Amino acid sequence: HSRDIKRFWEWGRKIVCVGRNYIDHCAELKNPVPSSPLIFLKPTSAYIREGEPMKIPTGCDSVHHEVELGIVISKNGSDIQQSQAMDYVGYVLALDMTARDWQDKAKSKGQPWSMAKGFDTSCPISGIEKETIPDPHNINLWLNVNDESKQQGTTKDMIFTIPFLINYISSVMQLEEGDLLLTGTPKGVGPVRPGDVIHCGIDSVVSMKFPVEEEKESITS
Numbered sequence: 606h607s608r609d610i611k612r613f614w615e616w617g618r619k620i621v622c623v624g625r626n627y628i629d630h631c632a633e634l635k636n637p638v639p640s641s642p643l644i645f646l647k648p649t650s651a652y653i654r655e656g657e658p659m660k661i662p663t664g665c666d667s668v669h670h671e672v673e674l675g676i677v678i679s680k681n682g683s684d685i686q687q688s689q690a691m692d693y694v695g696y697v698l699a700l701d702m703t704a705r706d707w708q709d710k711a712k713s714k715g716q717p718w719s720m721a722k723g724f725d726t727s728c729p730i731s732g733i734e735k736e737t738i739p740d741p742h743n744i745n746l747w748l749n750v751n752d753e754s755k756q757q758g759t760t761k762d763m764i765f766t767i768p769f770l771i772n773y774i775s776s777v778m779q780l781e782e783g784d785l786l787l788t789g790t791p792k793g794v795g796p797v798r799p800g801d802v803i804h805c806g807i808d809s810v811v812s813m814k815f816p817v818e819e820e821k822e823s824i825t826s
């Protein structure tokens with residue numbers, strides 16, 4: 606087809622997210638370390654690009670930043686073998702913005718995280734040229750809020766590797782060209798407030814900035 610994969614966020618494909626993929630992040634939120642990947646989805650309406658603000662949804666008291674390496678799936682595949690998995694990847698820097706108070710409430714009731722993870726603007730992204738990441742399991746992720754360092758981590762510390770995740774997920778749901786896979790966040794997550802600026806990046810590869818705003822109530826007549 607003629608669509609440009611570099612504009613994958615416009616395609617309406619799914620966003621598959623991995624939770625609790627770093628031991629230090631499990632520890633900081635007092636979550637158990639998973640024995641198999643924890644998977645959830647975000648809607649594609651969550652995407653924003655640099656130049657747009659990240660908006661705290663009305664009624665949420667605590668939106669947390671989570672910087673993550675994103676994988677753009679470059680071709681369709683089911684039951685993708687680990688040995689073939691790296692043929693299916695491109696890279697993106699991503700934020701898995703999370704309404705933590707909504708998530709905590711959902712967790713306590715055994716309910717899904719869709720609202721906490723899927724609100725509008727909850728998936729800021731920035732593209733990366735594939736060649737700039739020779740080894741995705743050895744990159745440094747960082748995030749500052751208002752120039753104060755909050756997250757520093759290395760993808761060496763992922764519990765489940767990218768080939769493992771692609772094999773695991775594609776054995777249940779087809780991965781399609783243009784899907785985004787978020788690989789989990791290292792420790793240091795925390796709240797952002799209106800007026801803050803989130804600045805995050807991958808050492809020597811890419812960085813991106815997003816201002817934080819309060820969502821304005823929509824006026825309907």
Ligand SMILES: CC(=O)CC(=O)C(=O)O
Nearest residue numbers: 623624625626703789790
């Ligand atoms: C506790 C979480 O929100 C899980 C998650 O998204 C992660 O990256 O870990």
Ligand SMILES: [Mg+2]
Nearest residue numbers: 671701789790
């Ligand atoms: Mg996350």
